[in-house]
Amino acid sequence: xxILQKFRTIAVVSATFFISNAAAQAEVPKVFSPYxxxxxxxxxxxxxxxxxxxxxxxxxxxxEASKKDPEWFREYSEKxxxxxxxxxxxxxxxxxxxxxxxxxxxxxxxxxxxxQVGLRLEESDGKWKIRATGEAAxxxxxxxxxxxxxxxxxxxxxxRIEDIDAPAxxxxxxxxxxxxxxxxxxxxxxxxxxxxIGETADKKFVLxxxxxxxxxxxxSVLFDRSMVIRFAKPSAK
Numbered sequence: 001x002x003i004l005q006k007f008r009t010i011a012v013v014s015a016t017f018f019i020s021n022a023a024a025q026a027e028v029p030k031v032f033s034p035y036x037x038x039x040x041x042x043x044x045x046x047x048x049x050x051x052x053x054x055x056x057x058x059x060x061x062x063x064e065a066s067k068k069d070p071e072w073f074r075e076y077s078e079k080x081x082x083x084x085x086x087x088x089x090x091x092x093x094x095x096x097x098x099x100x101x102x103x104x105x106x107x108x109x110x111x112x113x114x115x116q117v118g119l120r121l122e123e124s125d126g127k128w129k130i131r132a133t134g135e136a137a138x139x140x141x142x143x144x145x146x147x148x149x150x151x152x153x154x155x156x157x158x159x160r161i162e163d164i165d166a167p168a169x170x171x172x173x174x175x176x177x178x179x180x181x182x183x184x185x186x187x188x189x190x191x192x193x194x195x196x197i198g199e200t201a202d203k204k205f206v207l208x209x210x211x212x213x214x215x216x217x218x219x220s221v222l223f224d225r226s227m228v229i230r231f232a233k234p235s236a237k
Contacts, residue, residue, distance in 0.1 A: 026123050029146045031178045035197060035206040035233060036121040036130070044119050044208075044231035046135055049171050051109035058094060058102040062086075065093025083171040106169070111230060119208075119231070127152075130208070136229055139210060142195060151180040155193050155212075158182040164198055172209070172228065174201035189222060190215050199233055206233050 028038055036042065066073035072091060080086050085106055088099045118133040128146070132139040143152045151158035158180035168174040177198015184191045196209040211226035 026126075028121070029128060029144060031144070031149075031197065032121060032128065032130075035199065036119070037234065038121050038123060040120065042119040042231055044117050044136075044229050045111075045113040046115040046117050047111045047113050047228050047230050049109050049228070050112050052105050055102060055105040058098060058105070061093045061098070065091060081170075084167070084169050109171070117229065119229070132229075136227060138212075138225070138227075139195075139208070139229075151182075151195050153182065153193055155191055156182050156184065158193060158195060164196055168201070172207060175199060175207055176201070177207065177209075188217060190217070203233060205230050 026038070028036070069091060076089065076091070077086065085103060086092060088094070088096065092099070094102060115134050115136075117136040119136070119139075120131040122129055122131055126146070128144040129142060130139050141154055142158075144150075145152060149160050159182070161179050161181045164175065164177040164179055166172060166175050175198050177196050179194060179196040182191070182193040190213075192211070192213045192215075194209070194211045197206070199206050208229040209227070210229075212223065213221070213225075214223040215221055
């Protein structure tokens with residue numbers, strides 16, 4: 001190999017290195033940067049939130065009461081914030097003391113891990129995704145486009161909606177985050193898809209919440225898959 005050919009080879013290798021390095025150094029979108037670092041594996045948990053089993057006694061009473069006036073119960077539920085216990089009302093079928101006990105039990109709810117999963121933030125052609133394993137693998141289908149601040153799934157585009165600022169009594173506890181939503185309704189069904197990411201109020205954990213629903217025009221559920229993923233928030237270093 002001539003000296004000129006050697007220099008050409010070195011130049012090509014160097015250019016390839018710098019291009020690859022530049023891709024690896026792509027700026028992480030602000031919606032991800034506090035929680036995930038690019039190309040780093042993260043150990044996480046797929047979790048559910050469970051209150052003490054004793055709470056079921058009070059839930060059953062509310063269910064029975066709702067059957068007596070289903071229209072009122074539906075309207076009352078729709079007026080209340082989702083994921084938070086309904087405010088007290090005598091029509092709920094609970095006395096004041098029973099409702100207080102119900103709220104005390106609700107406040108004792110805990111996260112329970114149901115599966116260990118892996119996460120990895122990756123970038124390709126300006127699009128970002130969270131590669132996930134196990135039951136969380138569906139997240140890998142989502143792509144985030146920073147320039148448009150949208151998520152793209154197999155269903156379509158998830159637009160950014162109002163940020164999450166959940167109070168302590170919400171099902172996941174106090175936490176703040178960003179959320180995107182897709183919604184499409186046809187003559188046959190209604191599809192909803194949501195993705196959210198944020199951190200708990202104590203800044204110890206990161207939460208990723210995903211849900212996909214497909215409901216017929218008559219209200220029958222065709223598909224309803226939701227997941228909550230939790231992992232320790234990385235240090236700021």
